[in-house]
Amino acid sequence: MKIKKRVIALIATVGILIGWASLGGSAAIMHATSSTEFCVSCHSMQIPYEEYEGSVHFSNAKGIRAECSDCHIPNDPIGYVVTKIRASKDIYHEFVTGKIDTEDKYEEHRMAMAETVWAQMRENDSATCRSCHSNEAMDLYSQTEEAAKMHKYGVENNQTCIDCHKGVAHFAPEPEMDSAAFDELFALADATPTSTSVVYPIDMIDLGEFGQVNPTTAMNVISESNGQRTVEISGYQMKGAERVLYMGNGQRAIIANLNDAGQAAVVAGTFKTDEYGNEWRTASITSTITSPVLASLDPLWDYAAQLDNVYCSTCHAKIAAGHFTVNAWGPVAKGMGDRTDISELDLEILTKYFQHHAKDVAGH
Template identity: 75%
Template sequence: MKIKKRHILVVATLGILVGWLSLGGTAAIMHKTSSTEFCLSCHSMQIPYEEYQGSIHFTNAKGIRAECSDCHIPTDPVDYVITKIRATKDIYHEFVTGKIDDEDKYEAHRMEMAEAVWAQLRANDSATCRSCHSFDAMDSYEQSEDAAKMHEYGIANNQTCIDCHKGVAHFAPEPELDSEAYNRVVAQTESTAADASTVYSVAKIDLDELGSINPAVEMTVKSTQDNARNIEISGYQMKGAEQVLYMGRGQRNIIAMLSDAGQQALTVGEFEADEYGNEWRTATLAAVIEAPVLGSPEPLWSYAEELDNVYCATCHAKIPANHFTVNAWGPVAKGMGDRTDISALDLEILTKFFQNHAKDVAGH
């Protein structure tokens, strides 16, 4: 049977039309459902939207705004489709389960949701971030010294954007570590041998009129009597700041704070100038303590690593302790700690962990 060219043309035209309507319609729907307006049509998106409005991606000096899709939907065709399919669960929870339909529910699931997004960004090497940002395009001279150092570190260690920028547009989950973890450390002091020759403080120790010893400080035991230990701590004093006892010469890891009486009780050496002109001398303090102590610092270091995982790694990739020097870790830890609700004791323990494993201490 001979098919007329006219019929072939009609069929081809209909095929093209149907294909255009199907593909074009699908593309239009995909585009429409990727808009910020569509995202905000869900009540549960109001909380992240308000957080986003306070971020630099919403308002900045350059006048460039990153919309929801710019951060959450990759442009790679396969990843794009997978992301859109995955997003159908949001519609399900919005209209069926009401999983995050109020602030309390949202906060209860914030960590779960954040980790899902972080995992996706790690898997695609922060593709959506890199659609606007790249290491190659960065002018390190226009960045702060700390930012330039961290980007250099990120490049050297094959890190991706989300490793350090977890709270860039939305609040990061509130970090929290159960107090039971610290209580387990304290419980281990009960097994410290009565005749231990070296012990370590688990908290600040009050020396009455002499001053105080910080957590995680090594103490040499000279003798014991009942529950009391006669101990010595050795460190360095800097001329002009004699109330402070430091871990090492030129190393500002504070191991004790001394009163006037404490300074008078010291056994000291002669002041010697360092390469910067600061004068240092050895100093040893003898005292009597009854506080619980550890026979090894390892339980404290294990606890500090838990603190690192919760309070540091929640917002950025873990930074090895040997990345900074003893003196650098002090202000770095304090500055980061101020951004969290970490307790003063926990921050001191964490700082001591970093300083005792810093790059100018490790291996010594």
Template identity: 70%
Template sequence: MSIKKRYVALIAAVGIGVGWLTLGGTAAIMHYTSSTEFCVSCHTMQIPYEEYEGSVHFSNAKGIRAECADCHIPSDPVDYVITKICASKDIYHEFVTGKIDDVDKYEAHRLEMAETVWKQFRENDSATCRSCHDFDAMDEYSQSEDAAKKHAYAREHSQTCIDCHKGMAHFAPELEMDSEAFDHLMEFTEQTPSDAKVVYPVDYIKAEDLGTINPTAKLVVNSAQGDTRQVTLDAYQMKGAEQVLYIGQGQRAIVASLTDKGQQALVVGDFEADRYGNEWRSAQLNAEITSPVVDSLEPIWSYAEELDTVYCSTCHAKIDAHHFTVNAWGPVAKGMGDRTDISKHDLELLTKFFQNHAKDVTGH
């Protein structure tokens, strides 16, 4: 019996040893290959590493650093193993295909790589973000008013972190609208019937020497001859800012900018104070235009929604137009537009889309 016990003890010891070497060794390898040092040892990881070094996740006032694994490897055992297996493709591309082994190749694939990561974050509800950041742990009184509102909105609409916080540790892809989209919009101007009763500019247009009419302004056609139209713009003027016309009383969405002659040519009503003490009056501008126009706002709004997808949704989830008022959308759109390379014209179309669908315009 004692001999058998020795065999059993020996087998058990060998089993433990083998188990320790295999499981322990595997765990050690998995742990080592999750380190930031290992992640950035590949040549192709130098670009994202340099971006990470300039982010708040690398250096901040509180001295808390999020390493590569903290953001890219979920702690759930199953997701952990799946992520490690999927990461083997990085080794393959590093040593075999050279898919992103220079700056040009990296930029060409930046969007593809970003969308892959964003998809993973959406599917696991930004699990790695939530390992450090949690709604219930947030002190909303220490946040800016705008941040607190957005977090409340995110909770209410079941948004996940990555919906708004793209480009946190690495640069977000910089996209540009395909010129074909604008060319397609301009094709609609060629289909505008000569007898259209109402038209809308797709670009800033000159109203003789009276001023400039903004895109999407509603123009009632009084008469037309070829491409020349006599139009009327009904708008509002605020005392102290007589050089511009607004879409409605108390609604600061600019539809035209006037010269001194244009201000003199207006047909105006009497000033009336709004609830904030600002004085407004109706103002009608009659002018001649020759620029391309459309007889429906639908193609302009379709183009604006494409702009929203390209310039806004690259960094955060789409924000419903009725989330803000018409007056709030102006500075919000401008502030966001300044962070991109969107053109002045496209930003104006996008802003007008938001303002015309704002909650105090549509009634949402």
């Protein structure tokens, strides 16, 4: 029995209509659940929404606004669907577990949530960022010198947007490092043999009655008696700034600060003018110390690497110590440190780590 053409046409039409309605309905649902209004309708999204409202992606001089989906949902079909499926867990936690339904709970999980998003954006090379921004379209001359330098560095080192712009629309997790690692340094310092010939402070320590020595400074031990070491420190002085001992000739990495008595006790060479017109001379001072000291810089550098991971890499990709010179690292580290709650001592140790491995020191 032959089926009439009209019946076939009717079946085909109904099938098309059902398919169209299914696909269209699915697309409409997908689109509706991608709107900012839908995203922030959940109670747990109020905190990130308030942070977003204070960001340049919400309000800016050019009047361009990036919605939630612009940053969190890739445009390619597969990435789009995968992201929507992943987002179903947010609904589950909103209505079933209440995992982040209070501010305290949100802060407790902020780091884990941020790392999840960062990992996804690294996987797709920050695809959502690149839907609006591109390296080729950047006018580096309109950027600050530092921004232009870092964008160039990022391109040369195959970094992706999220490596550095982690706090661009939401507050980055507050970096925090417990005291266990530093306590371990003290334990190692307490165990340093009295026969050690070169020692290194882990803190700002008194140089007898002559001033203070900065952490990581190499001190040659002349003698030791009853927990008191007589040490010699060698460095450089710049004319007009004789209160300071620097790490190298022309290198403004401070290793010691001297008082009047300390300046008088310095054994100094002859001033010589450098290529910038500054006058430098060798300088050494001998005094006593009683503070715990390390027999090697390795534990301090390991500690500095942890500081780098916690306070630097939380916000941006790691910057190799050899990227800047000794003199450049000082202000760079201070400027970045001011944006965190890193302690003065930890910032000093981290700065010295960068300076000791700077591009004009490495290999020497």
